[in-house]
Amino acid sequence: ETGVTQSPTHLIKTRGQQVTLRCSSQSGHNTVSWYQQALGQGPQFIFQYYREEENGRGNFPPRFSGLQFPNYSSELNVNALELDDSALYLCASSLLFGGADTEAFFGQGTRLTVV
C-alpha cells in the first residue's frame, strides 16, 4: 500500500453540478499530479501542483481546477460536470528536488459517475 489516500472512493453526481476530490500525499512528498482515466483508456494528465502552485497542465478546460495545501495535500475541483467527466480520477505524489523527481505513487482513485 502506498501512503497516498484519496476521498471519496466513489461518487455519483448530476450533470451541471460541481465536485471536489481530495488527495493526501505520501509523507515526505511535495508534488501532486492528477490524472483522469476513462474506461478502457490510460490515465491522462490533468495538472500538477508543487509548493501550492500549479506547475503544469494538460489539455483540460478551465472548469478543472485544483489546490495544494501547506501539508502538500491537494484538491481537484470540477465545475459544470458533463457526462464525459465520468472516470477514475487518480492522484500521484512524488518528491521533486533539485529538478529531479522520485517515483510517483498513486492513490486508489475516486470513481466519479455523472448522470
Place this chain on the structure above:
Amino acid sequence: RKEVEQDPGPFNVPEGATVAFNCTYSNSASQSFFWYRQDCRKEPKLLMSVYSSGNEDGRFTAQLNRASQYISLLIRDSKLSDSATYLCVVKSEAGGYNKLIFGAGTRLAVHP
C-alpha cells in the same frame, strides 16, 4: 497520432506461456520509460523501469530501442496472478515539469 501506442489486446494465454507486449512512442527526446501494472478497478503500480541496455526482474524483461522508439515487455512462465492491464509509460520532461504519458494499456488474461 497518440504519444504512446500499445498493442490493443486482450491477450489470452495459458499458464506457463511466454507473452510479449509492444509499445511505440512519438517523442524522440523522451528519456524515461516504464511499465506499470493495473489490476481491475485499482490504481496503476510501477512494474519496472526500462533502460537502454535492457533489464530483467525475475520473469519480466523490458527492452528499449531508442532508434525505433519502441519499448517491449516480455513475461515468461505466465502465472494466473499476472492477469492485469499493462500500461506503457513515457515520462515527459518538457515545459519545466514532469508528467507521465500513458498508453491505453494491454489486457492480459492468463487461464489455467
